Amino acid sequence: ISLKKVSLNFGTQTVLDNVDMDISKGQRICLIGRNGAGKSSLLKIIENNVIPDSGEVIFHNNAVVSSMIQDVPSDMDGDVASVILCGLGETGHKLIQYQEALMGADHDLDELHKYIDDNHAWNHLNDMQTIASKLKLDPDANFKDLSGGMKRRVILARALIKKPDLLLLDEPTNHLDIDSITWLEEFLLSFRGAILFITHDRKFLNRVANAIVELDRGDLYAFDGNYTKFLEKKEQILSAQDKANKKMREDRKNRKVKVGNLDVNMVSTEKSSKKVIQATDIGYEYDNNYLFKNFSCEIHKGDKIAILGKNGCGKSTLLNALLGKNNPTDGEVVHADNLKIAYFDQLRDQLDMNVSILDNVKEGSDFINVNGNEIHVISYLQKFLFTPERLHSPITHLSGGEKNRLLLAKILSKPSNIIVLDEPTNDLDIETLEILEDLLINYQGTMLLVSHDREFINNVATSTIVFEEE
Numbered sequence: 001i002s003l004k005k006v007s008l009n010f011g012t013q014t015v016l017d018n019v020d021m022d023i024s025k026g027q028r029i030c031l032i033g034r035n036g037a038g039k040s041s042l043l044k045i046i047e048n049n050v051i052p053d054s055g056e057v058i059f060h061n062n063a064v065v066s067s068m069i070q071d072v073p074s075d076m077d078g079d080v081a082s083v084i085l086c087g088l089g090e091t092g093h094k095l096i097q098y099q100e101a102l103m104g105a106d107h108d109l110d111e112l113h114k115y116i117d118d119n120h121a122w123n124h125l126n127d128m129q130t131i132a133s134k135l136k137l138d139p140d141a142n143f144k145d146l147s148g149g150m151k152r153r154v155i156l157a158r159a160l161i162k163k164p165d166l167l168l169l170d171e172p173t174n175h176l177d178i179d180s181i182t183w184l185e186e187f188l189l190s191f192r193g194a195i196l197f198i199t200h201d202r203k204f205l206n207r208v209a210n211a212i213v214e215l216d217r218g219d220l221y222a223f224d225g226n227y228t229k230f231l232e233k234k235e236q237i238l239s240a241q242d243k244a245n246k247k248m249r250e251d252r253k254n255r256k257v258k259v260g261n262l263d264v265n266m267v268s269t270e271k272s273s274k275k276v277i278q279a280t281d282i283g284y285e286y287d288n289n290y291l292f293k294n295f296s297c298e299i300h301k302g303d304k305i306a307i308l309g310k311n312g313c314g315k316s317t318l319l320n321a322l323l324g325k326n327n328p329t330d331g332e333v334v335h336a337d338n339l340k341i342a343y344f345d346q347l348r349d350q351l352d353m354n355v356s357i358l359d360n361v362k363e364g365s366d367f368i369n370v371n372g373n374e375i376h377v378i379s380y381l382q383k384f385l386f387t388p389e390r391l392h393s394p395i396t397h398l399s400g401g402e403k404n405r406l407l408l409a410k411i412l413s414k415p416s417n418i419i420v421l422d423e424p425t426n427d428l429d430i431e432t433l434e435i436l437e438d439l440l441i442n443y444q445g446t447m448l449l450v451s452h453d454r455e456f457i458n459n460v461a462t463s464t465i466v467f468e469e470e
Contacts, residue, residue: 001046001063001166001194006055008041015041016052017218023166028188028195030205030227033215034385035401035429039198042215043067043168046196066164070171072151080146080154081139084128087158091121124161131157135187148311149180156184169197173204174426177310178452200401200428202227202455227430274301275336276418276446277322282331284317291317293330297465301417304440304447306457309467315450316422318465322448323420342416344407344424351395351407357381358391361410368413384409385432400427408436417445425453 003021007014015038023029031039044050046057047067059065066087076083081099085092094115101107116122132139135153143154152175159167173181185207188195199205205227212223212230223230276299283293291314299305299322307315320326322333323341343350352360361368362377370380378388384405395403404427412419419440425433433456440447440460451457457464 001065002058002060003046004056004058006045006052006057008038008045008050008052014218016045016215016220018055019218019220021213021220021222023194023196025165025194026192027211028191028209029197029211029213030209031196031198031213031215032205032227032230032430034431035405035427036399037215037217037429039215040170040399043170043196043198046166047168063165064162065166065168066159066162067168067170068152068156068159068172070174072148072155077142077144079139080132080137080141080143080157081128083143083154084132084137084139084157084161085124087161088121088124091116091119091124092161094119095121095124127161127163128157131160148175149177152176152180152184156187164193166194166196167191169195169199171198171200171427173199173201173452175311175423176452178308178454179310181452181454200425200430200433201453202430202433203453275299276301276303276339277336278334279322279328280331280334282321282328282333284314284321284326285329286314286317290329292467295331299446299448301446302444304443304449304460304462305465306449306451306461306463307465307467308457310469313467315467319420319422319448319450339418340414340416342411342414342419344411344419344421350410351403353394353396355394356392357386357395357398357406360395360406361413369415370413380413381409385435401429401432404428405432412439419443419445419447421447421449421451423451424449425451425456 001023003019005018005020006016007018008016031042033039041050045052047065048057078096082096085095088095094112097105097107098109098112098116101109101112129139131137135157137150137153137157143151146154152172156172172184176184181201181204185204188208195208197208207226209226211225212227214221214223214230214234223233225233278298280296282295284291295318307319309315317326321328323343324333324335358377358381361381366377367374368377368380369375378391381391382388386406386409395406398406404424408424421440424436428436437456437459447460449457449461
C-alpha cells in the first residue's frame with residue numbers, strides 16, 4: 001500500500017499534511033501519536049472508509065486490506081462460524097444462508113448454490129474451518145457465550161477470512177487479559193502479511209513492531225525497529241538538532257510545556273487514617289458459584305495495589321466489595337471514617353456529553369482548589385494537555401483517549417485519599433500514559449487498580465492481588 005501526497009483536514013485542524021507512506025509485506029508498523037492527532041483517521045483512509053481531501057491511496061497488485069474492529073458490537077450474535085463468515089460481506093451472508101438452508105431454513109437453495117458457484121466462494125468454508133482451528137475456536141459455539149478474550153479472537157478471525165495483505169488493528173489489546181495479549185503477540189509475529197496497528201501497550205508494541213511511524217501535527221516520521229529503538233533514535237535526532245540550533249533546543253525542551261505538563265502535585269490529596277480498608281473473610285457468590293471466598297486483607301495509606309486475573313474472574317466484583325459498592329455474601333469490609341474516593345471507570349459515565357470540555361470540569365466555579373491552592377480551571381486543563389482554544393468545544397468531538405484524559409482531569413480535581421482506576425490506560429496515547437504514571441507514583445493517597453497493561457502495572461503498583469485458577 002502507498003499513500004501519495006495525502007491531506008486531511010477537520011475544520012481548522014490539519015490531520016494529515018501532504019503525507020507519503022509505503023507499507024510492504026512483512027512490516028509490522030505501529031502508528032503512534034497524541035490522542036486526537038488523527039491515527040484512527042489514517043487507518044480509515046487506508047481502509048477506504050474516509051476519503052482524503054487530496055492525494056491518493058495506491059493498492060499495489062490488488063492488495064486486500066482488512067481491519068479488526070476496536071469494539072465488539074453488543075448486537076453481534078449467532079454461532080462462531082457465522083460471525084467469521086460475515087467478514088466476507090454479501091458472499092459471507094450467502095454462505096450462511098446456504099448452510100441454514102441445508103438445515104431446513106426457508107432459503108432458495110438453488111439460487112444460493114448458483115451465487116456461490118458464480119463467485120467461486122466454496123473455498124471460504126474451508127478457510128473458515130482452518131482459521132477457527134488456528135485460533136482455537138469452536139465454529140459451533142454461540143458467540144454471546146464466549147469470554148471477552150475469545151470474542152476478540154473471533155473478531156480477528158473475521159478480519160483474516162478475507163486473506164488480507166494488510167491487517168489494520170486499532171487498540172487490539174483493549175479489554176484483553178494478560179494471557180490473551182500474550183497469545184495475540186505470538187499470533188501476529190507469525191502473520192505473513194503486513195500489519196499497521198495503534199496501541200498504548202508498550203510491552204505489546206515492543207514485542208510486535210519492527211517499525212514505528214509517528215504522526216505529529218500532520219506529518220509522518222518513519223523509524224525502523226521497535227519502540228525502544230525509536231526513542232533512542234529520536235533522542236539522537238533531537239540532540240543533533242539542539243547542537244545546531246539553541247532556539248530549537250528550547251522549543252523542543254518546552255514543547256510539552258507549551259501545551260501543558262501534568263504536575264504531580266496537581267492532585268488534591270485528602271488526609272486519611274493509616275489503615276484505609278480492612279476486609280475479613282469476604283466472599284461473593286454469583287449464580288450459585290463463588291467468584292472468591294475467605295479473602296482477607298488490610299489496605300494502608302500509600303498502598304498502590306493492582307488486582308490481576310483473567311477476564312470474568314471477579315476483579316471488578318472484588319474491587320466494588322472493597323469499596324462498599326457491593327455487599328459481600330460472606331465476611332465484612334470496614335472503612336476508615338474519612339474516605340474520599342476518586343473513581344475512574346471505563347464507561348466514562350461521569351462525563352456530560354452535552355457540555356464543553358471546560359464545563360465538564362469547572363462545575364460552576366472558575367477556580368479549582370488543589371492542596372489549598374486556587375488554580376484557574378483553564379490553567380488546570382492545560383496541565384492535562386488541553387489547549388485553551390479547544391476548551392469550549394463539545395466533548396463529542398474528542399477521541400476516546402482524549403475523553404479518558406478529560407475524565408482523569410475531572411476526577412482528580414476533587415480532593416481524595418483513595419483513587420480507583422478500572423482499566424485507565426485504554427485509548428490513552430503513550431505520552432499521556434507516561435504522565436499518568438508520574439502522577440500516580442507521586443500520589444500520596446491509596447490506589448486500587450485493575451489493568452492488563454503489564455508495563456503500567458510494573459511502573460505504578462507496589463503490590464498485587466491475583467486471581468489464580470484452582
